[in-house]
Amino acid sequence: MFRVPFLVAVSLSIAFGVGILITRSAISRSSGFSALTLGAWQAYPKAQTSEADPYARNHRAKATGLLLGSAEGLVFYADNDDAGEALVGGCTYRVSGKVPQARFWTLSITNAANAPLTNRPGLPAALNAQSVLYDNDGTLTVSVSQNPQAGNWLSVPPIGHYRLAFTLFDTPVAGSSGLLDLSMPTIVREGCGDA
Template identity: 50%
Template sequence: MFRVPLLVAIALITAFGGAILSAQSMLSASVGFGAIEVSGWRAFPAAQTVDADPYAKAHRAKAGRLLYGSAEGLQFTALRDSKGLSLTGTCSYRLYGRTPVARLWTLYAADSSGVPLVAGPDLPVAKNSQRILRQRDGTFEIAISRTAKAGNWLALPDTGGFQLVLTLLDTPAAASTGLSGLEMPVVEQTGCGQ
């Protein structure tokens, strides 16, 4: 007597549970389609527009992140250094070179889900184009490590893997015509266990 309703209930729970878990895994797995990669930095220019694919829209809604207009900004992430090794908090890095033309850019270290890392009170955990020391030719160098360095220093907590997030605001690189010939800064490992 209770066998049929019990089997129906189990089937419904399995179907709904499986659907919810598969949707959650898809949202966590990808920001969307149409990624561009420039010198190890990855961006999703279409994810910021109304023409974004459904996965990108859902990912953005789940994260509750600010949507930039197509000409307002573009966010790049770097998960690896110049030799292809994953970024880790137990190593030190040097970020050097130039960024694409932008009115303002910001740089910070984040965990795998994009949440900014906090190294400690009063430590520099983010940099921007307005507060950076530059060379005469316009290039810059930022030390990224757990221990303090002279000049531009971005503090890291003693953590496992992380990613660097570079956001360009008011940049021609955000338009589809600005994606060719971008010059991105290089992330170079300078040592581990320091």
């Protein structure tokens, strides 16, 4: 007598539970559909606008830091190098190339939740437009490694995955309608461990 209603209740509970878990997973893994991808770098220029899709709005609602409007700037994130391999602390990377037009920019090391990472006090975990040395042709070259490097260097913890955050302030890239020739610096793995 109670067998059929019990089985229906169990089936509905499982269906709702699995549906909620899948929905939460899909929402938490995406920052939106309007991604601007340049090499290994990815940004979401519409995330802070009224044109944002539901995933971007959810990402914005959960964000803990200060979010930039489209007129203020744009943050590009890189979780992988240009070959598609994850950025890990035991390897040395070279970030090089031309920086998109911006009034000011920062390059920093963060974790997956975009919280700043520091290796040891006193070591550089972030660089900005005024603290770097540019190459003769106006391009930028930064070494990202746990070991000190000559020139521009970002220090990372020796193990674990991290991401690079390239923040462009007051840039036409944020409101670009595809009229600009956009490019970001490349991220190339130079070696891992003592190799």
